[in-house]
Amino acid sequence: MPNLANILLVIASLLSFAYPFFSYRLRLPFLIFLSVFTSMAILVYCHITNDFSIENVYYNSHSTKPLLYKISGVWGNKEGSMLLWTLVLTLYLFLMDIIIDDNNLLKRVAVTVQALICLCFVLFTLLKSNPFIKMPYIVSDGLGFNPILQDIGLAIHPPILYLGYLGFSATFSLAIAGLIKQTEGNIWAKIVRPWVLISWSLLTLGISLGSWWAYRELGWGGFWFWDPVENISLMPWLIGIALIHLLLIVRNFNVLKNFAVLLTLITFSLGITGTFLVRSGILSSVHAFTNDQMYGFYLLVLLSMITGSALLVFIFYKRKSSVNITFPIFSRFTIILINNLLFITAFFVIFSGTLYPILLKYLTGELISVGTPYYNILFNPIVLIILIFTIIGQYCRWQGNSLLPIFSEYRFSFCSAAAILPFILHMQLMIILSIVISVGLLIFILEAYSKRIRLFKSSLSESITLAQRVSKTYYAMMIAHAGVALLVLGIACSIGWQEEKEAYLKIGDSITVNKFKATLQNVELVKEKNFHAVKATISIQNLLNNKILGNVMPEYRFYLIEGQRNIESSIYHNLFSDIYVIVGEFNKRAIATKVYYKPAMSVIWIGSIFIALGSLLAML
Structure with missing residues (x-):
């Protein structure tokens, strides 16, 4: 064959x-x-x-x-x-x-x-x-x-x-x-x-x-x-x-x-x-x-x-x-071009950070690494500026218009986004800006759509009729942009409120992260055809109401043929947060355990799906 x-x-x-x-x-x-x-x-x-x-x-x-x-x-x-x-x-x-x-x-x-x-x-x-x-x-x-x-x-x-x-x-x-x-x-x-x-x-x-x-x-x-x-x-x-x-x-x-x-x-x-x-x-x-x-x-x-x-x-x-067209600065045409230049700038930031160490290594033999701080300083601010122009751009007409009526008409969106500031002022500035801007974009999208279908300003049947007349292109833009806002919001919340703790646990011992307690219930040896594993059973409890939410079962595997060890995480999911647990080797009848509190992870995956769906709908 x-x-x-x-x-x-x-x-x-x-x-x-x-x-x-x-x-x-x-x-x-x-x-x-x-x-x-x-x-x-x-x-x-x-x-x-x-x-x-x-x-x-x-x-x-x-x-x-x-x-x-x-x-x-x-x-x-x-x-x-x-x-x-x-x-x-x-x-x-x-x-x-x-x-x-x-x-x-x-x-x-x-x-x-x-x-x-x-x-x-x-x-x-x-x-x-x-x-x-x-x-x-x-x-x-x-x-x-x-x-x-x-x-x-x-x-x-x-x-x-x-x-x-x-x-x-x-x-x-x-x-x-x-x-x-x-x-x-x-x-x-x-x-x-x-x-x-x-x-x-x-x-x-x-x-x-x-x-x-x-x-x-x-x-x-x-x-x-x-x-x-x-x-x-x-x-x-x-x-x-x-x-x-x-x-x-x-x-x-x-x-x-x-x-x-x-x-x-x-x-x-x-x-x-x-x-x-x-x-x-x-x-x-x-x-x-x-x-x-x-x-x-x-x-x-x-x-x-x-x-x-x-x-x-x-x-x-x-x-x-041979076509010459001029547009005022506050027009959808101009905003798209500005955002395109920002996307290309973001590309060059990543391109430089990825290839510069390679070129330096081959030209001089010097080994360097470009890590997260580089991208946090250069890439993340560009993304936030893009989001700001996205908010502005979708309310600008192709022919151009003044921004003052937009700020006046959508003052509810601005006030709603600003209202979350007191709750997040303890966070880093970049995370604060990310949350406020992404929430602002979400509210802008919803408020603009509600105005388009005259929600709460006319009868429900008339709003439904207007919603049916909205073009697929508008729905595609709305879903994709909402997905971007959700993605940025999820990332900002995940980074801003995440916690992690680790310890060696014996049966009955626990680790507390945020409002959750992870308690080791059992440890067993599992033998499969292609690997052996130490498998832990860990209960997850909500400390606010003392309710047991469920069990996670992380594994520490040894693959027999490959001769390699590998960690298999186990995650308790809910809409607002993940409890992410991994285990390692034994030490004096205790097992090395690390527990992460990861908020808004579901929001990240939902945002990614929305972005893809919006693009697919636009294709139609």
């Missing part, structure tokens, strides 16, 4: 090469996708059936592994993940072929560009990242799989993240086609915007799932560590936001097409850059793959070819806009 998989990859590469020379009505994209899909299915089958004659299975699996982690082990390594990357690329090739109308002048060029990108990555997978290489000798079992990757979060996070990353390959191809065909900006923006929205939505979900995995699995009670690989996923996400808002201007006024095209090219290039950095061993991260400089070199060549070619097309085919 490995030989068949390699043959299918060869077929996919030949068909990708042949596409520009044959009529697109032959539907070659479907055959390309089918070939790579079948190749991936064969690799999954080899993992499920414990075919240890293949290096990829031997180094990343074991017969005792649960089925779910045998499957997720397929993309838990650089060869398998590259095949998944190629599969998603060909999926978008197929979707472009069936979704874009045959009469659309951009289709032939866009699908051709996408086919050539697929050709590059199929050849790279086949020649330099082949997951079907056979073992040079017979083995009876595999070496296992990294314990921290044996989690449901890592089973679903990479595929969704790749769907987000590589959705921007479709927008990249449409951008090249728009340049070559000299398509008018407003027409091009209408075609490309749905692809940008679906890609950005999936990228949002992928990043959120990665944060959820880190929160549950890494045992430190956090969801974002400013890790270099985390930053790599955040960079195209930020440029994607700028692109989504800029496309509104291009679609409505037929200006700034070149700027939008450039952002489109950059977004996909950042995805390939992330692939290069993660798989080359340049980055030191829990998320990164093993060090392989030659592997990274070939990816760098591929990145240079694709990005360089795109920039050459942009330079030679970009057309100066």
Whole structure:
């Protein structure tokens, strides 16, 4: 079967090469996708059936592994993940072929560009990242799989993240086609915007799932560590936001097409850059793959070819806009442009913090790390300024208007946001500002919507009728912006009110954090097929009413095949807070226990879902 998989990859590469020379009505994209899909299915089958004659299975699996982690082990390594990357690329090739109308002048060029990108990555997978290489000798079992990757979060996070990353390959191809065909900006923006929205939505979900995995699995009670690989996923996400808002201007006024095209090219290039950095061993991260400089070199060549070619097309085919439009400073047009510049500035803050240590290391040999203080000082204030302009912008008309009527009309929102100040003045200034601004944005959104449907100012039936007439675009904007406000509010509350305590506990001992008491009830040894664990049963009690809320059961595991220890956290969830518990080794018949009080974590996840849903609704 490995030989068949390699043959299918060869077929996919030949068909990708042949596409520009044959009529697109032959539907070659479907055959390309089918070939790579079948190749991936064969690799999954080899993992499920414990075919240890293949290096990829031997180094990343074991017969005792649960089925779910045998499957997720397929993309838990650089060869398998590259095949998944190629599969998603060909999926978008197929979707472009069936979704874009045959009469659309951009289709032939866009699908051709996408086919050539697929050709590059199929050849790279086949020649330099082949997951079907056979073992040079017979083995009876595999070496296992990294314990921290044996989690449901890592089973679903990479595929969704790749769907987000590589959705921007479709927008990249449409951008090249728009340049070559000299398509008018407003027409091009209408075609490309749905692809940008679906890609950005999936990228949002992928990043959120990665944060959820880190929160549950890494045992430190956090969801974002400013890790270099985390930053790599955040960079195209930020440029994607700028692109989504800029496309509104291009679609409505037929200006700034070149700027939008450039952002489109950059977004996909950042995805390939992330692939290069993660798989080359340049980055030191829990998320990164093993060090392989030659592997990274070939990816760098591929990145240079694709990005360089795109920039050459942009330079030679970009057309100066003949439309001149001026807007007053307090207009939606101007506010969107200001926020776009802020998003790009935030991108450069992360870009510099991520790549500067790498460049310094290779140029001078000096090792430095850029951590949370850097991002707190530079990145966080930019986010708050963006939120302020978001509040202002959604109440500005495209043609412009004065801010004074806005402050007068929405004084309730300003007063409501300011009313929470006495309750949070003991917090750090940045946290105070984050809470006030995010609450203010939420109240502004709700008050503006209530005014739009004349809530409490007319009959309920009339308000319902007006609500039905509100456009999907407005609902999309409202949900997405509310999601951003909830996300920032959740993060600020989590950081501002979190507590943590640790101690060695014997049976009956307890740790108190905030208004909750965690009491050790039992400790037992658990033996599973692929690991042994010390498992604690800890009750969570609310001290305000002395009610037992439930039990958590954290584990301290030892994976037999991998020879590695791993912490499995256990979390008591409620709407307003999490009680996050981990345990460690025994010491004098006591067990090391750490308990975190993490407020508003549910608000963070709800905010992320709202952002993605708003974007998906806008796509409709």
